[in-house]
Amino acid sequence: MSPNLDSPAVEVSGLVKRYGDTVAVDGLGMRVARGSVLALLGPNGAGKTTTVEVCEGFLRPDAGRVRVLGLDPATDGARLRPRVGVMPQGGGAYPGVRAAEMLRLVAACAANPLDPDWLLDVLGLAAARRTPYKRLSGGQQQRLSLACALVGRPELLFLDEPTAGMDPQARRLVWELVGALRRDGVAVLLTTHLMDEAEALADHVVIIDHGRVVAEGTPHELTSADADEQQLRFRATPGLDMTLLRAALPEHCQVHEAAPGAYLVQGRIDPQVVSTVTAWCAQQGVLAQELQVARRSLEDVFLDLTGRELRS
Numbered sequence: 354m355s356p357n358l359d360s361p362a363v364e365v366s367g368l369v370k371r372y373g374d375t376v377a378v379d380g381l382g383m384r385v386a387r388g389s390v391l392a393l394l395g396p397n398g399a400g401k402t403t404t405v406e407v408c409e410g411f412l413r414p415d416a417g418r419v420r421v422l423g424l425d426p427a428t429d430g431a432r433l434r435p436r437v438g439v440m441p442q443g444g445g446a447y448p449g450v451r452a453a454e455m456l457r458l459v460a461a462c463a464a465n466p467l468d469p470d471w472l473l474d475v476l477g478l479a480a481a482r483r484t485p486y487k488r489l490s491g492g493q494q495q496r497l498s499l500a501c502a503l504v505g506r507p508e509l510l511f512l513d514e515p516t517a518g519m520d521p522q523a524r525r526l527v528w529e530l531v532g533a534l535r536r537d538g539v540a541v542l543l544t545t546h547l548m549d550e551a552e553a554l555a556d557h558v559v560i561i562d563h564g565r566v567v568a569e570g571t572p573h574e575l576t577s578a579d580a581d582e583q584q585l586r587f588r589a590t591p592g593l594d595m596t597l598l599r600a601a602l603p604e605h606c607q608v609h610e611a612a613p614g615a616y617l618v619q620g621r622i623d624p625q626v627v628s629t630v631t632a633w634c635a636q637q638g639v640l641a642q643e644l645q646v647a648r649r650s651l652e653d654v655f656l657d658l659t660g661r662e663l664r665s
């Protein structure tokens with residue numbers, strides 16, 4: 354039986370990591386419970402990879418406390434390696450090695466590995482088993498990297514942008530796999546830029562910016578924190594005069610044409626607001642179609658917290 358089963362899978366407090374004058378991580382704290390999936394979100398340069406690499410033991414922190422499965426990754430690497438799976442950003446393999454060889458090499462280091470051939474099959478790589486790593490497509494390299502992270506039956510998985518560059522089919526497959534691992538009690542710390550990925554997979558979301566936590570909670574908590582902030586979306590003829598609709602709606606409502614013919618009303622959406630919108634459209638002689646009332650999306654929350662402008 355594994356030691357330290359009572360401790361969280363990952364526990365970080367007051368983490369600081371600098372590169373010269375750049376403070377990449379600035380007092381960050383987070384906790385990944387056993388058997389749960391935590392998604393770490395943040396704009397480019399927010400400090401996600403640095404945080405994950407400290408937890409993986411690849412980087413030493415400048416300050417703070419990091420415990421992985423109850424151990425210190427900076428000093429207990431040898432004890433942690435057999436229990437942790439790592440899928441780094443951008444793969445990481447010898448370019449000439451064939452897919453199946455590489456997976457077998459990794460499997461040989463594990464005490465009780467999964468069958469590499471079975472794993473290649475599950476990840477849709479059976480036909481590519483003799484292909485050298487450098488000749489695999491980007492998505493195939495990602496899947497092989499995931500296979501390498503999984504083959505040792507880890508208790509904890511670090512996935513840094515696991516589905517970047519994957520086609521929708523491969524992405525679905527990875528999502529299903531992560532769901533199955535979680536049901537088997539594996540903890541997962543993943544970073545992603547895909548809000549639907551975080552919503553689909555994560556029990557807990559941590560949004561960071563400038564190396565600090567700016568919000569955290571379940572996807573539901575994050576998107577329903579402000580009950581007065583809802584959205585009414587509808588489609589109609591492009592170019593309707595939004596100043597007229599705005600004047601017909603209560604003061605707390607904002608309205609704009611998000612894309613040609615796609616309209617968005619934001620505020621407290623009650624039955625009266627819905628009725629005003631449909632009646633106003635009828636007055637204009639247009640039909641409001643695909644009418645939908647929803648909470649703010651995780652992407653809205655993320656953009657509100659981290660800004661809408663592009664980072665350099």
Ligand SMILES: Nc1ncnc2c1ncn2[C@@H]1O[C@H](COP(=O)(O)OP(=O)(O)OP(=O)(O)O)[C@@H](O)[C@H]1O
Nearest residue numbers: 372375376377395396397398399400401402403404
């Ligand atoms: N090896 C390094 N040397 C110097 N600065 C670095 C190094 N690695 C990262 N940084 C800087 O640290 C900050 C955090 O980078 P990090 O890669 O952790 O961010 P990230 O959130 O993972 O970004 P992305 O979403 O683009 O992958 C950035 O300002 C980055 O330029």
